Amino acid sequence: MAEETVTIVDNRTGNRADLPILQGTEGPSVVDISRFYKEFGLFTLDPGFQSTASCESAITFVDGDEGILLYRGYPVEQLAEKSTFLEVCYLLLEGELPTRSQYDRFCRTVMQETMIDEQMRNFYKGYRHDAHPMAIMVGMMGAFSAFFHDSLDIQNPKHRELSLFRLIGKLPTIAAASYKYSVGQPFIFPKSKLGYIENFLRMLLKVPSAKFKISPRLVRAMEQIFILHADHEQGASASTVRLAGSSMANPFAAISAGISSLWGPTHGGADEAVLQMLREIGSVDRIGAYIQRAKDPNDPFRLMGFGHRVYKKYDPRARMMKKIAQDVLSELGREDDPLFQLALKLEEIAHDDDYFCRKGLCPNIELYSGIAQSAIGIPSNMFTVVFAMARSVGWICQWMEMIGSKESIGRPRQLYVGASCRDYVPLHRRP
Numbered sequence: 001m002a003e004e005t006v007t008i009v010d011n012r013t014g015n016r017a018d019l020p021i022l023q024g025t026e027g028p029s030v031v032d033i034s035r036f037y038k039e040f041g042l043f044t045l046d047p048g049f050q051s052t053a054s055c056e057s058a059i060t061f062v063d064g065d066e067g068i069l070l071y072r073g074y075p076v077e078q079l080a081e082k083s084t085f086l087e088v089c090y091l092l093l094e095g096e097l098p099t100r101s102q103y104d105r106f107c108r109t110v111m112q113e114t115m116i117d118e119q120m121r122n123f124y125k126g127y128r129h130d131a132h133p134m135a136i137m138v139g140m141m142g143a144f145s146a147f148f149h150d151s152l153d154i155q156n157p158k159h160r161e162l163s164l165f166r167l168i169g170k171l172p173t174i175a176a177a178s179y180k181y182s183v184g185q186p187f188i189f190p191k192s193k194l195g196y197i198e199n200f201l202r203m204l205l206k207v208p209s210a211k212f213k214i215s216p217r218l219v220r221a222m223e224q225i226f227i228l229h230a231d232h233e234q235g236a237s238a239s240t241v242r243l244a245g246s247s248m249a250n251p252f253a254a255i256s257a258g259i260s261s262l263w264g265p266t267h268g269g270a271d272e273a274v275l276q277m278l279r280e281i282g283s284v285d286r287i288g289a290y291i292q293r294a295k296d297p298n299d300p301f302r303l304m305g306f307g308h309r310v311y312k313k314y315d316p317r318a319r320m321m322k323k324i325a326q327d328v329l330s331e332l333g334r335e336d337d338p339l340f341q342l343a344l345k346l347e348e349i350a351h352d353d354d355y356f357c358r359k360g361l362c363p364n365i366e367l368y369s370g371i372a373q374s375a376i377g378i379p380s381n382m383f384t385v386v387f388a389m390a391r392s393v394g395w396i397c398q399w400m401e402m403i404g405s406k407e408s409i410g411r412p413r414q415l416y417v418g419a420s421c422r423d424y425v426p427l428h429r430r431p
């Protein structure tokens with residue numbers, strides 16, 4: 001079949017070019033503009049990349065209009081209902097669901113990587129005690145490259161594989177330690193015979209003076225939260241990891257950049273911001289005032305947990321997250337949790353509000369995430385750390401796909417609007 005193209009004409013010069021249209025397996029096709037500058041001497045401009053695909057990818061597909069999210073073709077709802085987080089890690093990394101023996105070997109390898117070097121523990125002592133766990137995570141992830149010199153050659157597949165198992169295996173340990181340090185409690189060692197999520201919750205919540213016990217339903221709810229956060233195609237943090245990694249920086253440095261990007265309140269930091277917002281709203285009768293503020297173009301206030309660059313009808317993860325929050329609260333006999341009831345009312349009012357409908361501002365994954373995690377016992381300053389832990393497997397996949405694609409270094413151009421060339425004026429001759 002003849003190549004499909006888009007014809008671009010520069011009306012100033014009559015210069016024209018037929019640019020190829022590339023069709024993927026799902027979603028919108030793309031126009032390949034890689035030779036645009038050569039043909040027209042022009043750059044394209046798309047701040048925020050609203051209409052720009054940065055790469056080809058086979059990992060995750062998001063349809064924002066239909067509220068579809070697929071990990072390697074599998075709907076995230078099915079994976080959250082039926083799979084485990086480590087099985088989803090395998091799927092995202094390998095592209096297929098594992099056989100029984102592949103799955104067992106994968107889990108064993110990850111759980112053998114949960115210990116961290118005792119020297120790494122000393123890093124924590126350098127932080128103020130009230131450091132935000134995300135600040136510690138950024139530092140600790142960067143520090144990985146100061147410890148693992150035997151797996152930094154990113155052209156070596158064995159090094160890449162060793163790095164990914166170290167990342168997935170050790171992240172829960174450094175994440176739990178980041179929290180323990182911030183509350184002045186002793187670190188809890190990992191237990192490799194536990195499941196991945198239970199091991200994390202034990203290191204996070206156990207205190208040496210008491211036996212640790214947690215309901216399997218709460219562990220399962222946490223695992224579903226990890227699955228829902230595992231990847232989300234080319235969001236800000238994944239794009240940061242790809243761009244950082246495109247300079248051939250080691251994976252730990254690239255993932256550390258991803259954690260930094262995720263921390264922002266308009267991205268992964270929104271889960272903590274949602275809880276702060278709900279506490280500030282306080283009661284149903286105050287919702288109206290906050291909705292008005294969210295609609296006021298002169299007020300920087302945004303309704304946290306609402307809106308998304310891609311989802312304009314609903315975020316399938318938000319629906320799942322609401323159910324998880326309901327399950328956790330009913331397990332704890334707290335169905336009438338005031339913050340949950342407030343979030344439900346907020347969603348109902350925003351759903352019927354013309355502004356929110358017109359602008360496609362639906363609940364996103366963060367609206368109920370913090371409520372569910374808080375009920376499980378996760379401290380609010382750890383919500384984004386949990387997000388970073390879960391998303392690290394997605395970032396690793398994106399990084400590996402980028403390395404494998406032999407893409408050259410990412411280097412966007414600009415529309416320059418600054419001063420034209422001018423000569424230096426010595427200080428004594430200036431007014």
Ligand code: SDX
Pocket residue numbers: 231232234235236265266267268270294295297301302303304305306307308309359361364365366
């Ligand atoms: C995540 O990219 C990903 O995939 C991210 C993520 C992932 O899994 O990696 O899905 C995770 O980051 C979810 C989003 C969490 N953030 C929040 O809940 C913070 C609140 N949301 C907003 O900050 C905002 O919705 C963004 C940042 C998420 C999206 O911002 P955009 O792309 O600018 O939104 P838009 O272009 O669709 O906005 C359209 C209009 C704008 O107003 P106008 O300029 O047209 O007048 O809606 C307004 C926005 O100002 N708007 C909001 C709003 N979000 C957008 N108004 C009030 N409240 C909001 N929450």
